[in-house]
Amino acid sequence: MAKRINPSDPTPAYLQIAGDLRRAISDKELEDGDQLPSLRSLMADYGAASGTVRQALDQLQNEGLIIARQGQGVFVRMPRRLERRGTKRHLRSARPSATAPLEAEAQAQGFVRGQQLLEVATVPAPESIAQRLGIEPGTQVLVRRHLLTLDEEPAQLADSYFHVAQVEGSRIARNEKIPGGVHAELASVLGTPLTHASEELIARMPTPGEAIELRLPRGTPVVELLRTIYASDDPVEATRFLFDGSRHTFTYDVPLD
Amino acid sequence: MAKRINPSDPTPAYLQIAGDLRRAISDKELEDGDQLPSLRSLMADYGAASGTVRQALDQLQNEGLIIARQGQGVFVRMPRRLERRGTKRHLRSARPSATAPLEAEAQAQGFVRGQQLLEVATVPAPESIAQRLGIEPGTQVLVRRHLLTLDEEPAQLADSYFHVAQVEGSRIARNEKIPGGVHAELASVLGTPLTHASEELIARMPTPGEAIELRLPRGTPVVELLRTIYASDDPVEATRFLFDGSRHTFTYDVPLD
DNA sequence: AAGTGGTCTAGACCACGCC
DNA sequence: GCGTGGTCTAGACCACTTC
Known part of the structure; x- marks a missing residue:
């Protein structure tokens, strides 16, 4: 995973983070049910404030790709139809x-x-x-x-x-x-x-x-x-x-x- | 509109604000194309920090009820099908x-x-x-x-x-x-x-x-x-x-x- | 108790649209 | 220039889950 924000890229940091995670999911590095890195470890990895990392996770939640469970973690979500x-x-x-x-x-x-x-x-x-x-x-x-x-x-x-x-x-x-x-x-x-x-x-x-x-x-x-x-x-x-x-x-x- | 956060209500402040605005829309106080109060005026009305008001507006955007246009304002959105x-x-x-x-x-x-x-x-x-x-x-x-x-x-x-x-x-x-x-x-x-x-x-x-x-x-x-x-x-x-x-x-x- | 996500503050600064 | 929304920080504190 990239784990780095590119400051010269005009893309907002939260979308860069979301993009990294999205790619990991679509490349099957992370599969249905797998746990994502915790919010705090993403903050450390990317050197970003909590709000920024939350925005990234919110973005992916709104795309229906992940689900956050309080007290447990954030997980990949791809239900069958x-x-x-x-x-x-x-x-x-x-x-x-x-x-x-x-x-x-x-x-x-x-x-x-x-x-x-x-x-x-x-x-x-x-x-x-x-x-x-x-x-x-x-x-x-x-x-x-x-x-x-x-x-x-x-x-x-x-x-x-x-x-x-x-x-x-x-x-x-x-x-x-x-x-x-x-x-x-x-x-x-x-x-x-x-x-x-x-x-x-x-x-x-x-x-x-x-x-x-x-x-x-x-x-x-x-x-x-x-x-x-x-x-x-x-x-x-x-x-x-x-x-x-x-x-x-x-x-x-x-x-x- | 309520314009007040009830601190004894366990509902998060941002959802209370979103709820007020949602009700205004469904009661037709605000109709398709109408502009909502600006972010800064909502902060003042509710005595909330910017992040909190933003969360409320994000919520409504994700429900498809409003659309925010940078430099212009936030508007009610109900497209025909x-x-x-x-x-x-x-x-x-x-x-x-x-x-x-x-x-x-x-x-x-x-x-x-x-x-x-x-x-x-x-x-x-x-x-x-x-x-x-x-x-x-x-x-x-x-x-x-x-x-x-x-x-x-x-x-x-x-x-x-x-x-x-x-x-x-x-x-x-x-x-x-x-x-x-x-x-x-x-x-x-x-x-x-x-x-x-x-x-x-x-x-x-x-x-x-x-x-x-x-x-x-x-x-x-x-x-x-x-x-x-x-x-x-x-x-x-x-x-x-x-x-x-x-x-x-x-x-x-x-x-x- | 320790680790997780959820909410919130009080700002700063940026980007965009309009007059 | 001024008002709009958009991004971001650096924390604090809460709620929930697991051990």
């Missing part, structure tokens, strides 16, 4: 109830997947949901909130919204898991199959509240995904997903012509 | 040459879209591309590199890779724009239509180099999208897109059953 298939996936009105397909998919990729039903409630529809369900904002809707984990770590929030009139009295409106899956249940309650869905994704930085819910370290973007499910062109479910962006990849099939 | 449709989009082997569909789409959304062909070259295939084209890494492939702009600002990089044998001698291999579009040309060169594509997206923070190429302020994630185009199950093109995550949304249609 779960592939989420947007097509030919789990969305089937008739579903083999052996093992849930999402479960199997995660297992095949070597993850332990967990799912918690956090809440079932009736609430006024948020703007983005109302728009997609084709109702006025503020109309009462039923919401089922889930938290999903990968390898025991929170990785995804999913809030699914339904028209109250369509699901009241059904298992969907009760605070309990639905063994065959919500979509099979929804199709059966409606008496028509679910025909298609549309998905809209954006990437952004999390709000502080979201960062806490998903336990996101600095430098981790989230992917917000809005999925609308239709039965014969009528929107029957709208779900707002919030994914840990560092631990997912999203795939879609696109037919041409 | 271009919708990129993953389905029924521009990918047609026969394409009406009136106005390019992507162009029309951007215009309909009120953006001025620009496109530059940066380079056409033959290079060894990067790992991720080789994998998707079904060839050995390092095999020579033809690449066409584009930079796309929205409202005169760089917003997207796109590197499209082709099998050398399939495109040599065609207009695709020459350093010039292709009026009817690359895909119509590719289908005609191959003598078969393009049948389908797959897209894989990840969200992450940019490398410093990428941040410069796309002129990304701090707190802006990128979306890296790998698209593979097939003609009868044979991969014929692989493109690596890099989007300014703050200025795009991605939409897909998902058929069910």
